[in-house]
Amino acid sequence: xxxxxxxxxxxxxxxxxxxxxxxxxxxxxxxxxxxxxxxxxxxxxxxxxxxxxxxxxxxxxxxxxxxxxxxxxxxxxxxxxxxxxxxxxxxxxxxxxxxxxxxxxxxxxxxxxxxxxxxxxxxxxxxxxxxxxxxxxxxxxxxxxxxxxxxxxxxxxxxxxxxxxxxxxxxxxxxxxxxxxxxxxxxxxxxxxxxxxxxxxxxxxxxxxxxxxxxxxxxxxxxxxxxxxxxxxxxxxxx
Amino acid sequence: xxxxxxxxxxxxxxxxxxxxxxxxxxxxxxxxxxxxxxxxxxxxxxxxxxxxxxxxxxxxxxxxxxxxxxxxxxxxxxxxxxxxxxxxxxxxxxxxxxxxxxxxxxxxxxxxxxxxxxxxxxxxxxxxxxxxxxxxxxxxxxxxxxxxxxxxxxxxxxxxxxxxxxxxxxxxxxxxxxxxxxxxxxxxxxxxxxxxxxxxxxxxxxxxxxxxxxxxxxxxxxxxxxxxxxxxxxxxxxxxxxxxxxxxxxxxxxxxxxxxxxxxxxxxxxxxxxxxxxxxxxxxxxxxxxxxxxxxxxxxxxxxxxxxxxxxxxxxxxxxxxxxxxxxxxxxxxxxxxxxxxxxxxxxxxxxxxxxxxxxxxxxxxxxxxxxxxxxxxxxxxxxxxxxxxxxxxxxxxxxxxxxxxxxxxxxxxxxxx
Numbered sequence: 001x002x003x004x005x006x007x008x009x010x011x012x013x014x015x016x017x018x019x020x021x022x023x024x025x026x027x028x029x030x031x032x033x034x035x036x037x038x039x040x041x042x043x044x045x046x047x048x049x050x051x052x053x054x055x056x057x058x059x060x061x062x063x064x065x066x067x068x069x070x071x072x073x074x075x076x077x078x079x080x081x082x083x084x085x086x087x088x089x090x091x092x093x094x095x096x097x098x099x100x101x102x103x104x105x106x107x108x109x110x111x112x113x114x115x116x117x118x119x120x121x122x123x124x125x126x127x128x129x130x131x132x133x134x135x136x137x138x139x140x141x142x143x144x145x146x147x148x149x150x151x152x153x154x155x156x157x158x159x160x161x162x163x164x165x166x167x168x169x170x171x172x173x174x175x176x177x178x179x180x181x182x183x184x185x186x187x188x189x190x191x192x193x194x195x196x197x198x199x200x201x202x203x204x205x206x207x208x209x210x211x212x213x214x215x216x217x218x219x220x221x222x223x224x225x226x227x228x229x230x231x232x233x234x235x236x237x238x239x
Numbered sequence: 240x241x242x243x244x245x246x247x248x249x250x251x252x253x254x255x256x257x258x259x260x261x262x263x264x265x266x267x268x269x270x271x272x273x274x275x276x277x278x279x280x281x282x283x284x285x286x287x288x289x290x291x292x293x294x295x296x297x298x299x300x301x302x303x304x305x306x307x308x309x310x311x312x313x314x315x316x317x318x319x320x321x322x323x324x325x326x327x328x329x330x331x332x333x334x335x336x337x338x339x340x341x342x343x344x345x346x347x348x349x350x351x352x353x354x355x356x357x358x359x360x361x362x363x364x365x366x367x368x369x370x371x372x373x374x375x376x377x378x379x380x381x382x383x384x385x386x387x388x389x390x391x392x393x394x395x396x397x398x399x400x401x402x403x404x405x406x407x408x409x410x411x412x413x414x415x416x417x418x419x420x421x422x423x424x425x426x427x428x429x430x431x432x433x434x435x436x437x438x439x440x441x442x443x444x445x446x447x448x449x450x451x452x453x454x455x456x457x458x459x460x461x462x463x464x465x466x467x468x469x470x471x472x473x474x475x476x477x478x479x480x481x482x483x484x485x486x487x488x489x490x491x492x493x494x495x496x497x498x499x500x501x502x503x504x505x506x507x508x509x510x511x512x513x514x515x516x517x518x519x520x521x522x523x524x525x526x527x528x529x530x531x532x533x534x535x536x537x538x539x540x541x542x543x544x545x546x547x548x549x550x551x552x553x554x555x556x557x558x559x560x561x562x563x564x565x566x567x568x569x570x571x572x573x574x575x576x577x578x579x580x581x582x583x584x585x586x587x588x589x590x591x592x593x594x595x596x597x598x599x600x601x602x603x604x605x606x607x608x609x610x611x612x613x614x615x616x617x618x619x620x621x622x623x624x625x626x627x628x629x630x631x632x633x634x635x636x637x638x639x640x641x642x643x644x645x646x647x648x649x650x651x652x653x654x655x656x657x
Contacts, residue, residue: 064650064651067570069569069570069649069654070650070651089574089575090265090576093265093569093573093577094263094264094265095572096265096569096571096572097263097265097572098263098265100570102570102571104570104654106563106654108564108654112278112281113278122571124267124271124568124571125266125267125571125572126572127266127267127268
């Protein structure tokens with residue numbers, strides 16, 4: 001891989017191994033509400049980071065900026081080594097399509113599709129043909145332990161299984177970054193625990209995992225914990 | 240562990256790295272877009288069907304109107320073609336004071352002698368002669384059936400045909416024989432010319448030798464019965480002054496023959512002669528049906544407009560309901576353009592399917608009509624192309640606003656929505 005194009009570096013991660021980087025990032029919503037106040041943070045490739053804080057602390061806003069779903073009002077943002085501040089809508093979409101896997105609290109599975117097609121759909125915008133997408137989806141479902149439920153539809157799956165399908169959708173395209181927004185928020189403690197273990201296991205194989213939670217017990221399982229309050233980082237512990 | 244080891248974590252599954260270009264671009268090829276749009280409609284089948292129904296009704300109505308009109312026109316034009324456009328009729332006109340003119344007895348031989356005339360035939364009114372099945376029928380119950388004298392060339396000149404028996408020949412026109420028009424035969428309840436059926440015509444027994452099919456170019460002849468001119472002259476003292484002369488001209492000389500006919504029929508009083516072309520009348524009737532079509536097409540267009548508004552309405556609701564899906568798609572790498580294309584494609588596909596359904600409805604309606612009217616079934620070729628094309632355009636226009644609305648949604652707001 002080579003040359004720089006349009007402000008986007010070719011390499012998904014920088015030479016110094018920083019996968020996600022915020023520098024003096026401010027996010028202000030209409031009406032003057034500041035959700036992030038000059039936040040600076042580096043997350044290295046392969047890090048497993050929990051962002052913890054009460055609701056309204058700005059952690060979800062930080063995740064959506066890291067995930068390029070929203071743009072910062074000011075400050076520098078680099079994702080997978082690319083400067084996303086100047087990038088176009090389609091450049092950011094490309095970044096999300098290839099480099100970032102999202103896991104949401106609400107699963108966001110399509111009820112009309114089988115588990116396999118929900119996972120294959122995760123790669124829809126990569127331009128990979130359907131047959132190959134399904135092959136990758138099958139492998140991903142095997143990895144999350146649902147190889148036997150590929151033809152089931154979401155309404156036939158338990159909450160924990162739905163979240164596993166959503167995780168399979170996030171990892172099927174081999175993203176370098178996984179961003180999870182309260183992935184266990186809708187699950188009972190047992191399913192939540194197993195989903196958390198799965199995320200740890202997948203991340204330990206190489207991806208950068210950033211997970212948002214308001215639950216300190218979940219945050220405890222992460223090697224690095226960033227604490228937020230009122231739009232600012234108030235703590236950053238490493239084990 | 241080195242940094243490089245993390246860079247491409249899951250190498251086995253997923254997007255092959257050979258496919259990843261220096262600059263990974265999110266893409267949605269047209270066939271994938273079609274698949275996404277189809278999936279969107281399949282997820283909400285009933286709603287899709289109901290909103291497509293509006294377009295289907297509009298287009299169906301228009302196709303039916305065009306089809307029915309084309310079928311009747313085709314029928315008229317086919318009739319005209321089969322009967323020929325080269326038939327001219329010559330009738331006595333009326334004088335300035337409203338009295339009837341009389342054609343001279345020389346009219347038929349004079350016209351027959353003209354250039355570019357193929358066949359000439361004439362009918363002569365036989366006044367005071369009525370037709371009865373038996374002499375015992377009260378004389379006032381004539382049934383409105385007229386008696387005309389004619390020559391042997393009438394059927395040929397009119398491109399007519401005989402349903403039963405035969406027409407006059409050189410022998411039978413001198414004998415007390417009678418040929419019935421189709422309506423007259425029905426009134427007299429005679430279905431066949433075989434079996435020596437006799438009718439009481441003007442006080443004399445006549446033998447029925449033939450029954451004609453309808454004379455499309457002059458249906459007034461259907462109500463009459465015909466006897467030979469020599470018999471009429473002998474028995475009823477009919478003057479050989481024709482009431483109507485039928486002239487077949489060469490196809491390319493119809494207008495020149497037409498211009499000369501009046502003067503030829505009555506050189507001394509050409510103004511007292513009316514010349515007309517029956518096929519003109521039928522063509523005018525076909526054109527009149529076309530005028531009516533324009534009005535009905537306008538009504539169909541209103542139905543289409545209502546259908547289009549229905550689709551726009553449904554798509555706006557759909558965008559609001561599917562904010563979560565839109566947010567997810569953005570998170571998966573869809574650009575704003577991908578999102579707007581998806582909703583535009585759904586709307587267009589919906590309307591195209593409605594258009595095709597409308598085409599089928601319209602074609603079936605036309606088919607049922609054409610069977611009922613005993614006409615050929617015609618759905619114009621342009622309707623086959625225009626119906627889905629109209630659907631495409633309507634759907635695309637109706638989808639513009641919802642598509643723009645979907646593309647404008649912030650992905651995070653969309654994800655928060657569910």
